[in-house]
Amino acid sequence: MSEQALSPRLRWVSVVSVWALAVIGAIASGLxxxxxxxxxxxxxxxxxxxxxxxxxxxxxxxxxxxxxxxSTSVLGAVVILAVASGVYGLISLAAG
Structure with a gap:
C-alpha cells in the first residue's frame, strides 16, 4: 500500500493558515x-x-x-511573533 503525497497547494494552505493566525494574534495582542x-x-x-x-x-x-x-508552521509563527515582539518593545521604549 503506497501513500499518496500531499498536494503542494494543500501543504502550503495548512502552513500559511498558522502564519496568518500568528499575524492576527500579534495584532490583537497589541490592541x-x-x-x-x-x-x-x-x-x-x-x-x-x-x-x-x-x-x-x-x-x-x-x-x-x-x-x-x-516545524515550518511553528517556526514561521515564532519568527512572526519575534518580529512583533521587537516592534512592541521599540514602541514601549519610545513611549517611555
Missing part, C-alpha cells in the same frame, strides 16, 4: 493588552498557534512530511 501585558498576549498566541499547527497537520491525514510541515 487588547496594555503595554506591560503585550508579551503575555504574544506568548498565548504562540501556544494557540502551536495547537493550531498540530490540528491543521493532523487534519491533512498525511504521515509523509508531517514533521516538515509542523
Amino acid at each position: 487588547v493588552y496594555s503595554a506591560g501585558e503585550t508579551f503575555f498576549g504574544l506568548a498565548v498566541t504562540l501556544g494557540v498557534c502551536t495547537l493550531a499547527a498540530f490540528s491543521a497537520q493532523l487534519l491533512t491525514r498525511q504521515k509523509v512530511g508531517f514533521v516538515d510541515r509542523m
